[in-house]
Amino acid sequence: MFEARLTQSAIFKKVLDAIKDLLNEASFDCSESGIQLQAMDNSHVSLVSLTLKSDGFDKYRCDRNLTMGMNLASMSKIFKCSSNDDTVTIKAQDDADTVTFMFEAKKQDKISDYEMKLMNLDQEHLGIPETEFSCVIKMPSGEFARIVKDLSQFGESIVISCTKEGVKFSTSGDIGSANVKIAQTSNFDKEEECVSIDMQEPVTLTFACQYLNSFTKATPLTPVVQLSMSDNVPLVVEYQIPDLGHLRYYLAPKIEEDEN
Amino acid sequence: MSTSLYCNPLGHFLSKTGPQFKPETRKVKRSLFGPIDHVSSQKFLEEELERIRTTQSEKWNFDFQHEVPLSQRGGFQWKSVAPIKIKPRKRPINDFEGQDLYAIPDDVIRPTPIRFMQEKEEVTSSQKSHQNSKPQRLITDFMPVKKRSSSDCSKKIASIERPSKLPRLSELSS
Numbered sequence: 331m332f333e334a335r336l337t338q339s340a341i342f343k344k345v346l347d348a349i350k351d352l353l354n355e356a357s358f359d360c361s362e363s364g365i366q367l368q369a370m371d372n373s374h375v376s377l378v379s380l381t382l383k384s385d386g387f388d389k390y391r392c393d394r395n396l397t398m399g400m401n402l403a404s405m406s407k408i409f410k411c412s413s414n415d416d417t418v419t420i421k422a423q424d425d426a427d428t429v430t431f432m433f434e435a436k437k438q439d440k441i442s443d444y445e446m447k448l449m450n451l452d453q454e455h456l457g458i459p460e461t462e463f464s465c466v467i468k469m470p471s472g473e474f475a476r477i478v479k480d481l482s483q484f485g486e487s488i489v490i491s492c493t494k495e496g497v498k499f500s501t502s503g504d505i506g507s508a509n510v511k512i513a514q515t516s517n518f519d520k521e522e523e524c525v526s527i528d529m530q531e532p533v534t535l536t537f538a539c540q541y542l543n544s545f546t547k548a549t550p551l552t553p554v555v556q557l558s559m560s561d562n563v564p565l566v567v568e569y570q571i572p573d574l575g576h577l578r579y580y581l582a583p584k585i586e587e588d589e590n
Numbered sequence: 591m592s593t594s595l596y597c598n599p600l601g602h603f604l605s606k607t608g609p610q611f612k613p614e615t616r617k618v619k620r621s622l623f624g625p626i627d628h629v630s631s632q633k634f635l636e637e638e639l640e641r642i643r644t645t646q647s648e649k650w651n652f653d654f655q656h657e658v659p660l661s662q663r664g665g666f667q668w669k670s671v672a673p674i675k676i677k678p679r680k681r682p683i684n685d686f687e688g689q690d691l692y693a694i695p696d697d698v699i700r701p702t703p704i705r706f707m708q709e710k711e712e713v714t715s716s717q718k719s720h721q722n723s724k725p726q727r728l729i730t731d732f733m734p735v736k737k738r739s740s741s742d743c744s745k746k747i748a749s750i751e752r753p754s755k756l757p758r759l760s761e762l763s764s
Contacts, residue, residue, distance in 0.1 A: 370729055375729055538726060581729070582732060
Protein backbone atom coordinates (compact mmCIF):
# COMPACT_ATOMS: atom_id res chain seq x y z
CA MET A 331 0.00 0.00 0.00
CA PHE A 332 1.30 3.40 -0.99
CA GLU A 333 -0.28 6.64 0.14
CA ALA A 334 1.04 10.19 -0.01
CA ARG A 335 -0.93 13.24 0.97
CA LEU A 336 -0.06 16.82 0.19
CA THR A 337 -2.17 19.80 1.26
CA GLN A 338 -1.28 21.80 -1.81
CA SER A 339 -1.73 20.12 -5.14
CA ALA A 340 -0.23 23.25 -6.70
CA ILE A 341 3.28 22.00 -5.91
CA PHE A 342 2.65 18.81 -7.83
CA LYS A 343 1.22 20.81 -10.71
CA LYS A 344 4.34 22.94 -10.87
CA VAL A 345 6.60 19.89 -10.76
CA LEU A 346 4.68 18.31 -13.62
CA ASP A 347 4.86 21.49 -15.66
CA ALA A 348 8.60 21.54 -15.05
CA ILE A 349 9.27 18.05 -16.36
CA LYS A 350 6.60 17.29 -18.94
CA ASP A 351 8.38 19.38 -21.54
CA LEU A 352 11.38 17.07 -21.49
CA LEU A 353 9.76 13.76 -20.63
CA ASN A 354 6.74 12.00 -22.08
CA GLU A 355 6.62 9.37 -19.40
CA ALA A 356 8.61 8.59 -16.29
CA SER A 357 8.95 6.07 -13.50
CA PHE A 358 8.24 7.31 -9.99
CA ASP A 359 10.23 5.23 -7.55
CA CYS A 360 8.46 5.25 -4.23
CA SER A 361 10.19 4.08 -1.09
CA GLU A 362 10.06 4.77 2.62
CA SER A 363 12.31 7.80 2.20
CA GLY A 364 10.16 9.43 -0.45
CA ILE A 365 9.45 9.64 -4.15
CA GLN A 366 12.25 9.74 -6.70
CA LEU A 367 12.22 10.18 -10.42
CA GLN A 368 15.13 9.97 -12.79
CA ALA A 369 14.79 10.06 -16.54
CA MET A 370 16.57 11.22 -19.65
CA ASP A 371 14.88 13.15 -22.39
CA ASN A 372 14.31 11.41 -25.72
CA SER A 373 17.56 12.61 -27.25
CA HIS A 374 19.60 11.53 -24.19
CA VAL A 375 21.17 14.95 -23.85
CA SER A 376 19.63 15.96 -20.54
CA LEU A 377 18.64 14.18 -17.36
CA VAL A 378 15.87 15.05 -14.93
CA SER A 379 16.22 14.04 -11.31
CA LEU A 380 13.40 14.75 -8.88
CA THR A 381 13.46 14.01 -5.16
CA LEU A 382 10.45 14.46 -2.91
CA LYS A 383 11.22 13.57 0.68
CA SER A 384 8.65 11.68 2.68
CA ASP A 385 8.99 14.21 5.54
CA GLY A 386 7.67 16.94 3.29
CA PHE A 387 4.33 15.20 2.82
CA ASP A 388 1.49 15.67 5.26
CA LYS A 389 0.96 11.96 5.33
CA TYR A 390 3.24 9.37 3.81
CA ARG A 391 3.03 5.63 3.85
CA CYS A 392 4.96 3.19 1.71
CA ASP A 393 4.92 -0.43 2.85
CA ARG A 394 6.91 -1.74 -0.04
CA ASN A 395 9.17 -0.18 -2.64
CA LEU A 396 7.09 0.61 -5.68
CA THR A 397 7.83 1.84 -9.18
CA MET A 398 5.02 3.58 -10.96
CA GLY A 399 5.45 4.28 -14.64
CA MET A 400 3.25 7.19 -15.57
CA ASN A 401 2.43 9.11 -18.68
CA LEU A 402 3.17 12.68 -17.68
CA ALA A 403 0.73 14.23 -20.12
CA SER A 404 -2.08 12.14 -18.67
CA MET A 405 -0.97 12.94 -15.15
CA SER A 406 -0.90 16.62 -16.01
CA LYS A 407 -4.44 16.36 -17.37
CA ILE A 408 -5.62 14.90 -14.10
CA PHE A 409 -3.93 17.57 -12.02
CA LYS A 410 -5.47 20.27 -14.19
CA CYS A 411 -8.80 19.05 -12.82
CA SER A 412 -7.78 20.16 -9.34
CA SER A 413 -7.67 23.59 -7.77
CA ASN A 414 -4.38 24.92 -6.47
CA ASP A 415 -5.39 24.71 -2.82
CA ASP A 416 -6.93 21.25 -3.07
CA THR A 417 -5.46 18.53 -0.95
CA VAL A 418 -4.11 15.72 -3.10
CA THR A 419 -3.72 12.10 -2.04
CA ILE A 420 -1.85 9.67 -4.24
CA LYS A 421 -2.79 6.05 -3.61
CA ALA A 422 -1.68 2.75 -5.07
CA GLN A 423 -1.94 -0.86 -4.01
CA ASP A 424 1.29 -2.86 -3.86
CA ASP A 425 0.40 -5.05 -6.80
CA ALA A 426 -1.93 -2.73 -8.68
CA ASP A 427 -1.51 -1.51 -12.20
CA THR A 428 -3.35 1.73 -11.54
CA VAL A 429 -2.79 4.76 -9.35
CA THR A 430 -5.49 6.90 -7.80
CA PHE A 431 -5.35 10.66 -7.32
CA MET A 432 -7.86 12.01 -4.87
CA PHE A 433 -8.52 15.73 -4.63
CA GLU A 434 -10.31 17.22 -1.64
CA ALA A 435 -11.53 20.78 -1.91
CA LYS A 436 -10.83 22.95 1.10
CA LYS A 437 -13.96 25.04 1.26
CA GLN A 438 -16.64 22.63 0.22
CA ASP A 439 -17.34 18.99 0.68
CA LYS A 440 -16.09 17.88 -2.66
CA ILE A 441 -13.97 14.85 -3.31
CA SER A 442 -12.79 13.89 -6.78
CA ASP A 443 -11.14 10.61 -7.63
CA TYR A 444 -9.06 9.96 -10.71
CA GLU A 445 -7.68 6.55 -11.46
CA MET A 446 -4.88 6.32 -13.98
CA LYS A 447 -3.40 3.28 -15.65
CA LEU A 448 0.25 2.69 -14.91
CA MET A 449 2.81 1.86 -17.56
CA ASN A 450 5.53 -0.75 -17.46
CA LEU A 451 8.48 1.41 -18.41
CA ASP A 452 11.90 0.02 -19.02
CA GLN A 453 14.04 3.04 -18.48
CA GLU A 454 17.75 3.24 -18.06
CA HIS A 455 19.01 4.47 -14.75
CA LEU A 456 22.13 6.58 -14.70
CA GLY A 457 24.70 6.68 -11.96
CA ILE A 458 25.27 10.34 -11.22
CA PRO A 459 28.88 10.77 -10.15
CA GLU A 460 29.76 12.93 -7.18
CA THR A 461 31.44 15.98 -8.62
CA GLU A 462 33.29 18.86 -7.02
CA PHE A 463 32.22 21.76 -9.15
CA SER A 464 34.58 24.51 -10.19
CA CYS A 465 31.80 27.09 -10.19
CA VAL A 466 28.53 27.25 -8.30
CA ILE A 467 26.28 30.16 -9.17
CA LYS A 468 23.15 31.10 -7.24
CA MET A 469 20.87 33.59 -8.87
CA PRO A 470 17.20 34.53 -9.04
CA SER A 471 15.39 31.87 -11.03
CA GLY A 472 13.31 34.47 -12.86
CA GLU A 473 16.47 36.24 -13.97
CA PHE A 474 17.95 33.03 -15.32
CA ALA A 475 14.73 32.24 -17.21
CA ARG A 476 14.71 35.72 -18.69
CA ILE A 477 18.33 35.53 -19.88
CA VAL A 478 17.88 32.13 -21.48
CA LYS A 479 14.66 33.20 -23.18
CA ASP A 480 16.22 36.40 -24.48
CA LEU A 481 19.42 34.83 -25.76
CA SER A 482 17.70 31.88 -27.42
CA GLN A 483 16.25 34.32 -29.93
CA PHE A 484 19.72 34.90 -31.34
CA GLY A 485 21.33 31.50 -31.47
CA GLU A 486 20.95 27.80 -30.89
CA SER A 487 23.47 27.61 -28.09
CA ILE A 488 24.52 29.70 -25.11
CA VAL A 489 28.05 30.03 -23.82
CA ILE A 490 28.18 30.37 -20.06
CA SER A 491 31.48 31.59 -18.77
CA CYS A 492 32.11 32.08 -15.10
CA THR A 493 34.98 34.18 -13.82
CA LYS A 494 35.76 36.06 -10.64
CA GLU A 495 34.06 39.15 -12.01
CA GLY A 496 30.81 37.45 -12.69
CA VAL A 497 28.90 35.24 -15.08
CA LYS A 498 28.62 35.94 -18.77
CA PHE A 499 25.93 34.42 -20.95
CA SER A 500 26.60 34.90 -24.64
CA THR A 501 25.34 33.70 -27.97
CA SER A 502 25.69 34.50 -31.63
CA GLY A 503 23.61 33.80 -34.66
CA ASP A 504 22.45 35.12 -38.00
CA ILE A 505 21.37 38.49 -36.60
CA GLY A 506 24.49 39.11 -34.60
CA SER A 507 25.61 38.38 -31.09
CA ALA A 508 24.29 38.95 -27.59
CA ASN A 509 25.98 39.10 -24.19
CA VAL A 510 24.50 39.30 -20.73
CA LYS A 511 26.83 39.82 -17.79
CA ILE A 512 25.79 39.60 -14.20
CA ALA A 513 28.07 40.39 -11.31
CA GLN A 514 28.00 39.12 -7.78
CA THR A 515 25.80 41.31 -5.60
CA SER A 516 27.29 42.89 -2.53
CA ASN A 517 24.20 43.36 -0.40
CA PHE A 518 22.73 40.25 1.10
CA ASP A 519 19.55 41.84 2.42
CA LYS A 520 17.32 39.81 0.22
CA GLU A 521 18.60 36.33 -0.33
CA GLU A 522 16.17 35.74 -3.17
CA GLU A 523 17.50 38.60 -5.23
CA CYS A 524 21.21 38.19 -4.77
CA VAL A 525 23.70 36.62 -7.12
CA SER A 526 26.46 34.61 -5.48
CA ILE A 527 29.37 32.90 -7.18
CA ASP A 528 31.46 30.26 -5.53
CA MET A 529 34.38 29.76 -7.87
CA GLN A 530 37.48 27.60 -7.67
CA GLU A 531 38.46 27.83 -11.33
CA PRO A 532 37.04 29.83 -14.20
CA VAL A 533 34.87 27.73 -16.52
CA THR A 534 33.47 28.30 -19.99
CA LEU A 535 30.96 25.86 -21.44
CA THR A 536 28.48 25.79 -24.31
CA PHE A 537 24.93 24.49 -23.99
CA ALA A 538 21.93 24.08 -26.25
CA CYS A 539 19.27 26.76 -25.66
CA GLN A 540 16.44 24.35 -26.25
CA TYR A 541 17.16 22.38 -23.10
CA LEU A 542 17.94 25.39 -20.91
CA ASN A 543 14.58 26.81 -21.93
CA SER A 544 12.86 23.61 -20.89
CA PHE A 545 14.62 23.73 -17.53
CA THR A 546 13.30 27.20 -16.81
CA LYS A 547 9.78 25.75 -16.77
CA ALA A 548 10.62 24.96 -13.14
CA THR A 549 10.91 28.67 -12.29
CA PRO A 550 7.50 28.88 -10.53
CA LEU A 551 8.72 26.30 -8.00
CA THR A 552 11.25 28.50 -6.27
CA PRO A 553 12.78 32.00 -6.49
CA VAL A 554 16.40 30.80 -6.54
CA VAL A 555 18.23 28.64 -9.04
CA GLN A 556 21.67 27.11 -8.63
CA LEU A 557 23.95 26.44 -11.59
CA SER A 558 26.95 24.16 -11.04
CA MET A 559 29.64 23.86 -13.67
CA SER A 560 32.95 22.13 -14.21
CA ASP A 561 35.02 21.70 -17.32
CA ASN A 562 33.85 18.81 -19.48
CA VAL A 563 31.07 17.80 -17.09
CA PRO A 564 27.31 18.24 -17.42
CA LEU A 565 25.79 21.44 -16.12
CA VAL A 566 23.55 21.03 -13.08
CA VAL A 567 20.55 23.33 -12.81
CA GLU A 568 18.96 22.89 -9.42
CA TYR A 569 15.63 24.14 -8.13
CA GLN A 570 14.79 23.58 -4.49
CA ILE A 571 11.20 22.63 -3.78
CA PRO A 572 10.50 24.26 -0.41
CA ASP A 573 10.18 21.70 2.42
CA LEU A 574 9.76 18.84 -0.03
CA GLY A 575 12.94 18.21 -1.97
CA HIS A 576 14.60 19.32 -5.16
CA LEU A 577 14.44 19.14 -8.92
CA ARG A 578 17.76 18.83 -10.73
CA TYR A 579 18.45 19.01 -14.42
CA TYR A 580 21.71 17.75 -15.91
CA LEU A 581 22.73 18.94 -19.35
CA ALA A 582 25.59 17.60 -21.45
CA PRO A 583 27.72 20.38 -22.89
CA LYS A 584 28.47 20.96 -26.54
CA ILE A 585 32.09 20.27 -27.35
CA GLU A 586 34.59 22.25 -29.35
CA GLU A 587 34.90 21.12 -32.94
CA ASP A 588 38.68 21.24 -32.74
CA GLU A 589 38.70 18.17 -30.52
CA ASN A 590 37.59 15.93 -33.38
CA MET B 591 -45.04 -68.72 -78.96
CA SER B 592 -42.01 -67.44 -80.67
CA THR B 593 -42.29 -64.07 -79.02
CA SER B 594 -42.62 -65.59 -75.64
CA LEU B 595 -39.66 -67.75 -76.42
CA TYR B 596 -37.71 -64.69 -77.50
CA CYS B 597 -38.77 -62.66 -74.49
CA ASN B 598 -37.91 -65.20 -71.93
CA PRO B 599 -34.22 -65.61 -72.70
CA LEU B 600 -33.86 -61.81 -72.87
CA GLY B 601 -35.41 -61.35 -69.48
CA HIS B 602 -33.20 -64.12 -68.23
CA PHE B 603 -30.23 -62.48 -69.85
CA LEU B 604 -30.93 -59.01 -68.41
CA SER B 605 -31.46 -60.29 -64.92
CA LYS B 606 -28.03 -61.83 -64.94
CA THR B 607 -26.11 -58.89 -66.51
CA GLY B 608 -24.19 -57.95 -63.36
CA PRO B 609 -22.18 -61.05 -62.66
CA GLN B 610 -22.04 -62.22 -66.26
CA PHE B 611 -20.41 -59.04 -67.73
CA LYS B 612 -17.58 -58.86 -65.24
CA PRO B 613 -15.09 -61.22 -66.90
CA GLU B 614 -15.64 -59.48 -70.25
CA THR B 615 -14.53 -55.99 -68.92
CA ARG B 616 -11.05 -57.17 -68.09
CA LYS B 617 -8.24 -54.64 -68.39
CA VAL B 618 -6.80 -53.99 -71.80
CA LYS B 619 -3.21 -55.06 -72.22
CA ARG B 620 -1.00 -52.03 -71.89
CA SER B 621 2.05 -53.54 -73.42
CA LEU B 622 1.35 -52.95 -77.08
CA PHE B 623 4.88 -53.37 -78.33
CA GLY B 624 6.15 -56.11 -76.09
CA PRO B 625 8.26 -55.85 -72.98
CA ILE B 626 10.25 -52.61 -72.44
CA ASP B 627 14.02 -52.76 -72.50
CA HIS B 628 14.85 -49.95 -70.06
CA VAL B 629 18.56 -50.08 -70.69
CA SER B 630 18.28 -49.69 -74.43
CA SER B 631 15.70 -46.91 -74.24
CA GLN B 632 17.88 -45.00 -71.78
CA LYS B 633 20.82 -45.50 -74.10
CA PHE B 634 18.74 -44.31 -77.03
CA LEU B 635 17.66 -41.18 -75.13
CA GLU B 636 21.19 -40.35 -74.11
CA GLU B 637 22.45 -40.82 -77.62
CA GLU B 638 19.68 -38.64 -78.96
CA LEU B 639 20.35 -35.91 -76.40
CA GLU B 640 24.06 -36.08 -77.13
CA ARG B 641 23.33 -35.73 -80.84
CA ILE B 642 21.14 -32.67 -80.24
CA ARG B 643 23.75 -31.20 -77.94
CA THR B 644 26.60 -31.59 -80.37
CA THR B 645 24.66 -30.31 -83.37
CA GLN B 646 23.37 -27.33 -81.43
CA SER B 647 26.83 -26.68 -80.00
CA GLU B 648 28.30 -26.67 -83.50
CA LYS B 649 25.53 -24.48 -84.76
CA TRP B 650 25.86 -21.85 -81.99
CA ASN B 651 29.55 -22.38 -81.24
CA PHE B 652 28.64 -22.76 -77.53
CA ASP B 653 29.09 -25.55 -75.04
CA PHE B 654 25.66 -25.53 -73.39
CA GLN B 655 26.68 -28.07 -70.79
CA HIS B 656 29.50 -25.96 -69.38
CA GLU B 657 28.10 -22.62 -70.52
CA VAL B 658 31.23 -21.49 -72.32
CA PRO B 659 31.87 -20.64 -75.99
CA LEU B 660 33.56 -23.45 -77.92
CA SER B 661 36.19 -21.36 -79.68
CA GLN B 662 37.00 -17.69 -79.93
CA ARG B 663 36.80 -17.74 -83.72
CA GLY B 664 33.13 -18.57 -83.90
CA GLY B 665 30.51 -16.49 -85.62
CA PHE B 666 28.92 -15.51 -82.30
CA GLN B 667 30.14 -13.44 -79.44
CA TRP B 668 28.90 -14.73 -76.08
CA LYS B 669 28.49 -12.55 -73.02
CA SER B 670 27.15 -13.56 -69.62
CA VAL B 671 24.01 -11.60 -68.70
CA ALA B 672 22.93 -12.81 -65.29
CA PRO B 673 25.16 -12.25 -62.26
CA ILE B 674 27.37 -15.23 -61.53
CA LYS B 675 25.99 -17.20 -58.63
CA ILE B 676 28.51 -18.44 -56.12
CA LYS B 677 26.11 -20.80 -54.38
CA PRO B 678 23.77 -22.75 -56.61
CA ARG B 679 20.20 -22.63 -55.35
CA LYS B 680 18.98 -25.81 -53.77
CA ARG B 681 15.73 -26.72 -55.40
CA PRO B 682 13.00 -28.71 -53.71
CA ILE B 683 12.78 -32.36 -54.66
CA ASN B 684 9.28 -32.15 -56.08
CA ASP B 685 10.50 -29.87 -58.83
CA PHE B 686 7.71 -29.36 -61.33
CA GLU B 687 8.16 -28.99 -65.03
CA GLY B 688 8.50 -25.54 -66.45
CA GLN B 689 9.59 -23.99 -63.19
CA ASP B 690 12.34 -22.24 -65.07
CA LEU B 691 9.68 -20.24 -66.83
CA TYR B 692 8.78 -18.48 -63.59
CA ALA B 693 11.01 -15.88 -62.10
CA ILE B 694 12.37 -16.51 -58.64
CA PRO B 695 12.10 -13.23 -56.71
CA ASP B 696 15.84 -13.09 -56.01
CA ASP B 697 16.72 -13.55 -59.64
CA VAL B 698 14.84 -10.47 -60.78
CA ILE B 699 17.29 -7.67 -61.36
CA ARG B 700 15.60 -4.40 -60.52
CA PRO B 701 17.00 -1.03 -61.42
CA THR B 702 18.32 0.78 -58.39
CA PRO B 703 17.61 4.51 -58.26
CA ILE B 704 20.59 6.71 -57.66
CA ARG B 705 19.71 9.83 -55.69
CA PHE B 706 22.74 11.90 -56.39
CA MET B 707 20.84 15.17 -56.07
CA GLN B 708 19.71 14.46 -52.50
CA GLU B 709 23.14 13.32 -51.45
CA LYS B 710 24.50 16.61 -52.61
CA GLU B 711 21.94 18.50 -50.53
CA GLU B 712 22.68 16.43 -47.45
CA VAL B 713 26.35 17.16 -47.72
CA THR B 714 25.81 20.88 -47.95
CA SER B 715 23.34 20.95 -45.06
CA SER B 716 25.61 18.97 -42.79
CA GLN B 717 28.47 21.27 -43.66
CA LYS B 718 26.31 24.23 -42.76
CA SER B 719 25.30 22.83 -39.40
CA HIS B 720 28.88 22.02 -38.58
CA GLN B 721 29.91 25.53 -39.31
CA ASN B 722 27.21 27.03 -37.12
CA SER B 723 27.30 24.91 -33.99
CA LYS B 724 29.42 22.61 -31.94
CA PRO B 725 28.49 18.95 -31.72
CA GLN B 726 26.21 18.07 -28.81
CA ARG B 727 27.47 15.55 -26.27
CA LEU B 728 25.12 13.05 -24.66
CA ILE B 729 24.42 12.76 -20.96
CA THR B 730 25.30 9.06 -21.17
CA ASP B 731 28.86 10.07 -22.12
CA PHE B 732 29.29 11.37 -18.60
CA MET B 733 27.15 9.09 -16.50
CA PRO B 734 27.29 5.30 -16.46
CA VAL B 735 24.06 3.41 -17.14
CA LYS B 736 23.05 1.41 -14.09
CA LYS B 737 20.31 -1.05 -13.39
CA ARG B 738 17.28 0.16 -11.53
CA SER B 739 18.03 -1.38 -8.16
CA SER B 740 15.05 -0.03 -6.27
CA SER B 741 12.54 -1.14 -8.85
CA ASP B 742 13.82 -4.68 -9.29
CA CYS B 743 11.47 -6.22 -6.75
CA SER B 744 8.43 -4.50 -8.13
CA LYS B 745 9.36 -5.49 -11.65
CA LYS B 746 9.51 -9.12 -10.66
CA ILE B 747 6.03 -8.88 -9.19
CA ALA B 748 4.80 -7.31 -12.37
CA SER B 749 6.31 -10.07 -14.47
CA ILE B 750 4.61 -12.74 -12.40
CA GLU B 751 1.26 -11.09 -12.80
CA ARG B 752 1.55 -10.40 -16.48
CA PRO B 753 3.21 -13.34 -18.15
CA SER B 754 3.23 -11.59 -21.51
CA LYS B 755 5.92 -9.21 -20.29
CA LEU B 756 8.80 -11.46 -19.39
CA PRO B 757 11.95 -10.17 -17.72
CA ARG B 758 14.77 -9.44 -20.08
CA LEU B 759 17.50 -11.91 -20.79
CA SER B 760 20.10 -9.58 -19.37
CA GLU B 761 18.22 -9.51 -16.08
CA LEU B 762 17.89 -13.25 -15.97
CA SER B 763 21.52 -13.99 -16.70
CA SER B 764 22.92 -11.79 -13.94
